[in-house]
Amino acid sequence: MTDLSAASITPAEIRATAALIRPHVRRTPVVTVAGADFDLPLAAIHLKLELLQHSGSFKARGAFANLLKRAVPKAGVVAASGGNHGAAVAYAAMKRGIPAKIFVPRIAAAMKIARIRNYGADLVVGGERYAEALAASEAWQAESGAMPVHAYDQAETLLGQGGVGLELEEQAPDLDTLLVAVGGGGLIGGIAAWYEGRVKIVAVEPEAAPTLHMALQAGQPVEAPAGGIAADSLAPRQVGRLMFPIAQRYVAESVLVSDEAIQQAQAVLWDKLRLVAEPGGAAAFAALLSGRYRPKPDEKLAVLVCGGNPTSTDFIET
Helix, strand or coil, X not given: CCCXXXXXXXXXXXXXXXXXXXXXXXXXXXXXXXXXXXXXXXXXEEEEEHHHCHHHECHHHHHHHHHHHXXXXXXXXXXXXXXXXXXXXXXXXXXXXXXXXXXXXXXXXXXXHHHHHHCCCEEEECCCCHHHHHHHHHHHHHHHCCEECCCCCCHHHHHHHCHHHHHHHHHCXXXXXXXXXXXCCXXXXXXXXXXXXXXXXXXXXXXXXXXXXXXXXXXXXXXXXXXXXXXXXCCCCCCCCCCHHHHHHHEEEEEEECHHHHHHHHHHHHHHHCCCCCHHHHHHHHHHHCCCXXXXXXXXXXXXXXXXXXXXXXXXXX
């Protein structure tokens, strides 16, 4: 970790970081669709398509922020991941000519493992969950001297992910509400730090991995269940300590969705828009479709579709 704290994760720093990484990441599009297309009582829904980002998720932003803002040793970088963060770090390291070693658990999706290998990283697959991959990466980091790039509890990571909020405000400037899926909290922490309460931020998590939900109830990060179909992206044991005070201050609401609702959201995104979203990427939309979040008819609402590396494509008709 660097000595940066949650207090350093400000709109000014997010803007500076976004300018730094801009040549290396995509400005992902916002697609505006009619609520009636989804039987929802909304005039329009804005979908921010971070699944079109390099490596298939928003994680590329945080990866480049770390590699560009920190001094990388000759040993390169090391990261633990459920899959998307590892792919992003591997991609950024490949583009920067930096050695990368990535640890993922056995639940990581085959598509994510293939991306990491294709980007040329040294990959280690072991353990059942993210926490075990993290422990293995920390042991290797102590031995090798490589720079650790944490998936969510690193200031540079949050600063990079906060650029999603900056872009979205430029693309949809009059939002009332934004739905964001939560794993370790780097994405929602960065976005919430950008908006500073100017938009209602709604956290969405699987019922089987209510990590932020339980932390907000307890008043501090606590260990939570880590299961469900989105476990390779939305199931750390605890949310990050850097993001938690930001969430306490700026996350307005936390809702939980079932695995069945997530699968339905994947199917609807494919059927209506031909978007191939992974379970974690479809979770925020699931909150809207399932009624776990009920907007007002005149609410100006956006949903972040944050990842497109699915564990399967069973929702695509054959």
